[in-house]
Amino acid sequence: MSLVLMITISLVVAVGVLLVLSRDMFRLIVGLAVLGSATNLIVFMAARPGSLIPPVIEAGANQLPMAAANPLPQALVLTAIVIGFALLCFALMLGASLARSSGNDDVDRMQAAEPPDTDPVKPQVLED
Amino acid sequence: MLVLSPLLVPLFTALLTALLSKQGTWRKGVSLLGSVVLLLCAILLLVEVTQGGRQSVALGNWPLPYGIEFSADRLSAALVLITALIGTAVMLYELRWNETASAGPGLHPLLHALLASAGAVFLAADLFNLYVWFELMLICVLGLLVLGGTRRNMEAAFKYFAVSMLGTLLLLGATGMLYGATGQLNFAALREAALRPEVAGTLPIYVGLILLALLLKAGAFALFAWLPASYHTLPAPVLAVVGGLLTKVAAYVLLRLLGDVFVAMPGMLIESLGWLAVITMVTGVLGAAYHWDLRRILAFHIVSQIGYLLLGIALATPSGAAGTAYFLFHNMLVKANLFLIAGLMWAAAGHYDLRRIGGLYRARPLLAVLFLVNAFSLVGVPPTSGFWGKFLLLREAFAQGRFVWGGVALVVGFFTLYSMSKIWLEGFWKPHPLDEPNSVAISKPLPVAAYAVVTGVSLLILIMGIFPEPFVHYVETATGAFWTAGGMQ
Numbered sequence: 151m152s153l154v155l156m157i158t159i160s161l162v163v164a165v166g167v168l169l170v171l172s173r174d175m176f177r178l179i180v181g182l183a184v185l186g187s188a189t190n191l192i193v194f195m196a197a198r199p200g201s202l203i204p205p206v207i208e209a210g211a212n213q214l215p216m217a218a219a220n221p222l223p224q225a226l227v228l229t230a231i232v233i234g235f236a237l238l239c240f241a242l243m244l245g246a247s248l249a250r251s252s253g254n255d256d257v258d259r260m261q262a263a264e265p266p267d268t269d270p271v272k273p274q275v276l277e278d
Numbered sequence: 279m280l281v282l283s284p285l286l287v288p289l290f291t292a293l294l295t296a297l298l299s300k301q302g303t304w305r306k307g308v309s310l311l312g313s314v315v316l317l318l319c320a321i322l323l324l325v326e327v328t329q330g331g332r333q334s335v336a337l338g339n340w341p342l343p344y345g346i347e348f349s350a351d352r353l354s355a356a357l358v359l360i361t362a363l364i365g366t367a368v369m370l371y372e373l374r375w376n377e378t379a380s381a382g383p384g385l386h387p388l389l390h391a392l393l394a395s396a397g398a399v400f401l402a403a404d405l406f407n408l409y410v411w412f413e414l415m416l417i418c419v420l421g422l423l424v425l426g427g428t429r430r431n432m433e434a435a436f437k438y439f440a441v442s443m444l445g446t447l448l449l450l451g452a453t454g455m456l457y458g459a460t461g462q463l464n465f466a467a468l469r470e471a472a473l474r475p476e477v478a479g480t481l482p483i484y485v486g487l488i489l490l491a492l493l494l495k496a497g498a499f500a501l502f503a504w505l506p507a508s509y510h511t512l513p514a515p516v517l518a519v520v521g522g523l524l525t526k527v528a529a530y531v532l533l534r535l536l537g538d539v540f541v542a543m544p545g546m547l548i549e550s551l552g553w554l555a556v557i558t559m560v561t562g563v564l565g566a567a568y569h570w571d572l573r574r575i576l577a578f579h580i581v582s583q584i585g586y587l588l589l590g591i592a593l594a595t596p597s598g599a600a601g602t603a604y605f606l607f608h609n610m611l612v613k614a615n616l617f618l619i620a621g622l623m624w625a626a627a628g629h630y631d632l633r634r635i636g637g638l639y640r641a642r643p644l645l646a647v648l649f650l651v652n653a654f655s656l657v658g659v660p661p662t663s664g665f666w667g668k669f670l671l672l673r674e675a676f677a678q679g680r681f682v683w684g685g686v687a688l689v690v691g692f693f694t695l696y697s698m699s700k701i702w703l704e705g706f707w708k709p710h711p712l713d714e715p716n717s718v719a720i721s722k723p724l725p726v727a728a729y730a731v732v733t734g735v736s737l738l739i740l741i742m743g744i745f746p747e748p749f750v751h752y753v754e755t756a757t758g759a760f761w762t763a764g765g766m767q
Contacts, residue, residue: 170444175436182443189451196458223457226406230450233413240420241439248432260437263430263511265571273570275631 151200155191162188175248175255179241186234190227197223280326281335281350283319284358284397287312288365292390299383306373309386313366316393320355320362327355328752334403343467347403352756353603354400357530360607361400364522364614365393367731368515371618374725377513377625381425388425389519392418396523400530403465405453408531412449412495416442419524422516423508434508441504445494452487459484465539472540482547485540489551492535495528498588499558502581506565509580510573510630514621517573522614525580526606529587533606536591537599537760552592556686559585563693572620572630572705575697576613579656582690583609589683590671597677599757601670604750608663608742612655615735619649622732623705625724632701637710644729646706651736653698655743658691663742666750 166188169181197220205214205221249255252262265273291312298305327333327350336345350358368389372378378385395414402408419442423435457463459480460471472481494501509521536543536551562582566575587609590602620630626642627635639646655662658669668691675684742749 170440178440182440182447185444185447189447189454192451193454193457196454198458223454226454226457229406229410233410237413237417237420237439237443240417241436241443244420244424244432244436244439248429248436251429251432257436257440260433263434263507265569273568275570275633 152195152198155195155199159188159191159195162191173257175245175257178257179238179245182241183234183238186230186238190230190234193223193227193230279335280319280323281333281348281401283323284316284362284401285348285394287316287319288390288394288397291316292387292394295386295390296383302383305383305386306369309390310366310369310373312390313362313369313393316397317359317362317366320359323350324355324359327352343462343464346407347464347466348398348401348407349403350401352752353530353534356603356607356752356756357400357610358397360610361393361396361523363735364519364610365389367614367618367735368518371518371621371725371728371731372515373727375513375515375621375625375728377621378515380427381513381516384421384425385516388418388421389516392422392519392523396527399527405456405463405465405468407463409446409449409453413446415524415527416446419520422512422520425516426511426513431511434511438504438508441494441501445491445501448487448491448494452484452491455484455487456481465534469539469541473542478542481540482544485535485543486547488535489532489547492528492532493554493588495525496532496584496588497525497528497558497581498584499554499561499581502558502562502584505581506574506577509577510571512573514573514617514624518614518617518621521577521580521617522610525584526587526610529584529591529602530606532588533591533599533602533760537594537757541761548592548594551588552680552683555585555588555592556683557585558582558588559686559690563690563697566697567693567700570632570704572623572632572701573617575701576616576620579694579697580613582694583613583656585690586668586671586687589675589687592683593671593674593678593680594761595674595678596754596758596760596762597670597674599760600750600753601667601674603753603757604670605667607749607753608655608667608739611735611739611742612652612664615732615739616649616652616656618728618732618735619645619652622724622728623649625728626722627705627710632704634711635705636708637706639706642724644733645724648732648736649702649706651740653702655739657695657698661740661743663739663746665743666746670750 166181166185169177172178201217201219203215203218205218207214294308295305332349332351334347334349336342336347338345395411398411399408402411420435420439423438424431459477460468462468462471497505559582562578566578569575586605587602590598622645624630627638629635655664658664672684672687
């Protein structure tokens with residue numbers, strides 16, 4: 151189980167990094183989402199998954215069975231998924247409105263907030 | 279319950295101000311009232327902590343280490359107080375400020391949520407909880423960045439999002455790995471678990487990952503590109519909160535984790551942090567020297583000052599931690615106040631670009647004096663708070679024989695003086711480029727509340743500089759147990 155997860159995580163991270171390094175804005179956003187999923191898998195793996203015994207205290211017993219699955223990292227992952235999803239939605243909206251207003255989705259051409267570097271000593275005055 | 283007030287009060291205020299989205303005057307009033315209540319709660323918390331020692335609450339009535347713990351020791355209580363102080367100052371300053379008028383009803387809820395999340399990070403004693411509040415802080419800042427609605431704001435927000443998101447993911451991944459290695463998330467439990475010999479081999483890797491995430495959030499060298507790309511698009515009052523709090527929160531967490539939780543990290547990690555601190559100082563101050571926009575200059579100085587904070591952490595002694603703590607208190611106030619002063623300069627002279635303004639010394643002598651106090655404090659000139667911050671750090675650096683680190687810190691102070699004198703010469707002494715001193719822009723009356731706020735914070739900075747004894751004593755007690763295997767204060 152751990153080995154399968156490890157290989158999966160490595161692949162997902164590789165895909166995520168490839169997408170994040172792209173100049174295309176939407177690939178970048180998707181790449182961050184993919185990296186987020188890989189991170190969630192890492193947290194999930196911290197629970198040493200593999201146990202099929204649910205974390206429920208049996209009737210009559212007063213503690214979990216020793217080999218029960220660890221529910222805490224799953225709760226953590228759930229929180230992280232919710233936050234990550236909200237941020238992804240926000241980023242997609244932001245990206246869409248940026249692409250619409252500027253007419254391109256190349257992150258290298260996002261220079262509206264930067265002073266043009268025509269002069270190496272003194273940046274140009276920005277209109278705002 | 280008092281321990282939870284620094285996050286409950288602003289969250290409640292955020293809710294109220296969000297409900298009052300149509301009543302602008304009421305919203306501002308409620309917002310100001312909320313920040314005053316927060317300030318009172320923070321003062322009460324500080325008094326309780328100084329008299330009764332560390333206060334702690336574990337939520338859900340679970341026993342520790344399972345409950346989610348919030349705790350206030352001397353260090354976090356003081357930082358919460360400064361957060362509340364900045365919040366109140368900005369809400370007062372913003373009362374009659376037309377730069378933020380276009381921001382719409384979202385401004386106040388987001389500002390209060392930001393105050394709540396910063397306060398919660400200072401109080402969190404649980405690694406995962408810390409991550410959640412960092413996320414909330416990121417969301418609030420993204421909201422504040424896009425409020426302006428122009429293409430510049432959007433692009434700045436996108437750059438901020440892309441880089442901060444990587445830091446957040448690193449923080450989450452490292453938290454998961456630390457949990458996997460130790461089985462703990464609570465700080466006190468983590469400290470004990472971290473000393474177990476079986477984790478000694480892998481723990482530095484996980485802690486290193488967390489450090490990487492926090493260095494990105496703090497804006498340390500090589501990871502600070504998001505900061506000068508986004509901060510300068512914010513209006514002055516918002517910038518005072520964001521610039522005064524965000525990176526400092528990350529620096530505080532670095533101090534807490536290295537000095538109080540993972541105390542037995544290998545020397546190489548700490549040593550490299552020190553060199554990183556030195557490079558951060560230099561690159562930040564050189565970046566500031568290039569720029570002419572007031573907000574950009576001050577944003578680059580944030581990076582440079584982060585270097586000083588990291589330097590104190592890298593010295594790895596209680597005295598170094600005390601230096602960082604004092605510098606943190608001083609720098610949060612001075613930085614926020616300098617952004618507020620930049621806002622007043624904008625209101626008086628009409629632009630943030632130094633090449634388009636001037637003549638402020640003749641037109642606004644009081645503003646000139648206030649700027650000088652804060653600029654001297656940032657540089658570290660004696661009668662101000664900045665001197666003692668640098669003095670504590672440099673004394674410890676030289677006592678440990680770190681002459682290169684201390685020497686660079688001194689030289690960087692000189693370059694800071696260069697930037698500040700650039701603002702002084704261009705903004706205050708040079709005549710206004712639109713000719714005569716009584717031109718329309720320069721004779722406009724400025725909001726009195728804004729002046730009063732800036733004057734008040736400047737007085738506090740002077741008091742910290744003229745009577746440093748109680749403040750230095752406070753930080754020395756607050757950080758006395760850092761870098762020792764002993765318990766929290």
